[in-house]
Amino acid sequence: MSATNYGLSEKQQKVFKGIKERLNASIKEGIAKTNRLPWNSKIIESLGLPTRINGEKYKGKNVWIFSAEAIAKGYTSNTWIGYKEAARRGGQVRKGEKATTGVNRYWAPFRCKANCAIPNHCIEATGEDYRIRIDAETGKPIGKMRLTWFNVFNSDQIDWSEAKGGKPCHIPTGSEFESEEYADKILKAYLDKTGVTFREVPIGDQNPHYNPNSDTVNLPLKVQFEEASAYYSAAFHEIGHSTSKEGRVHRVFNYGMHKERGLEEMSVEWAAAYLQNWCGIKGAEDAEKESTAYIQSWSNAIDKDPDLIFDAMDMADRISNFILKQCEDC
Ligand SMILES: [Zn+2]
Ligand SMILES: [Zn+2]
Numbered sequence: 001m002s003a004t005n006y007g008l009s010e011k012q013q014k015v016f017k018g019i020k021e022r023l024n025a026s027i028k029e030g031i032a033k034t035n036r037l038p039w040n041s042k043i044i045e046s047l048g049l050p051t052r053i054n055g056e057k058y059k060g061k062n063v064w065i066f067s068a069e070a071i072a073k074g075y076t077s078n079t080w081i082g083y084k085e086a087a088r089r090g091g092q093v094r095k096g097e098k099a100t101t102g103v104n105r106y107w108a109p110f111r112c113k114a115n116c117a118i119p120n121h122c123i124e125a126t127g128e129d130y131r132i133r134i135d136a137e138t139g140k141p142i143g144k145m146r147l148t149w150f151n152v153f154n155s156d157q158i159d160w161s162e163a164k165g166g167k168p169c170h171i172p173t174g175s176e177f178e179s180e181e182y183a184d185k186i187l188k189a190y191l192d193k194t195g196v197t198f199r200e201v202p203i204g205d206q207n208p209h210y211n212p213n214s215d216t217v218n219l220p221l222k223v224q225f226e227e228a229s230a231y232y233s234a235a236f237h238e239i240g241h242s243t244s245k246e247g248r249v250h251r252v253f254n255y256g257m258h259k260e261r262g263l264e265e266m267s268v269e270w271a272a273a274y275l276q277n278w279c280g281i282k283g284a285e286d287a288e289k290e291s292t293a294y295i296q297s298w299s300n301a302i303d304k305d306p307d308l309i310f311d312a313m314d315m316a317d318r319i320s321n322f323i324l325k326q327c328e329d330c
Helices: 010-034 040-045 061-073 083-088 176-194 228-242 259-281 293-305 310-326
Strands: 079-081 098-110 111-113 122-124 130-133 142-156 197-200 209-211 216-219
Touching: 010 061, 010 098, 010 142, 010 293, 010 310, 040 259, 061 098, 061 142, 061 310, 079 083, 079 216, 083 122, 083 142, 176 228, 176 259, 176 310, 209 228, 216 228, 228 259, 228 310, 259 293, 259 310, 293 310
Parallel strands: 197 216
Antiparallel strands: 079 142, 098 142, 111 130, 122 130, 209 216
């Protein structure tokens, strides 16, 4: 999977490119500053996933666009607000502060006239004054990806001294115990719905891995992990790989190819980090993942392929959504 322009206009592509460049830069800045990859960062655990000022969580790429920026800039908050909304609440964006651009990508159908009578051309759009174009052969709606973007500021970039309620903040809640129960629920629902086999085998036998031929996730015994969080991190990572099977978030990759392997590993790492943060599970210490060599290898991969992060985030978003979707009340 390479860079795709999603059928965007030239102007949209330019904005998209700017967002990409900024994200790559903030990720590298964050790595240099904290010596950790963003998805292994302890910072997001304490700040929580990025939220709008009303407490609503950001989704998709925005999760990491804002988190990477918060890490790079050393913000003490992961709450983001538009200029006008901040002013409405008595906050003033400090002079010289730059906004961060988030993206919303959505699919929009091609429209046709409300009174169109061409056979096999379009179908009714409920409650709209237009009809939706369809593919004459398949009868399915056709359209294209559209992109909008928005600019927001971190709460730290705003002077809240005049605000009535003071500085807004959203600190994640929930105890470790509840978090683990929640993570178990997500795992169980996923395994039940997909039929993936989940085996816990004593250490020494093998490293955590997913076997696509038998559709089996193999992990060491839970008690063999030094911290419970390491168990969940590995479990989310490996079930992330298992979503590659056809009928799930199907993707084909050649594990022998460095680039394809890198994309797959980065995708499942982002997805696992998102799920872990979603459950409120703190990341475990992991000497290997914190080693200079490991971090440098990712840093080099980002340099070599500027689309890697964006492509991986796209995939991570689909993977984590697919996993969460299996759990009805998660
Ligand atoms: Zn029509
Ligand atoms: Zn892996």
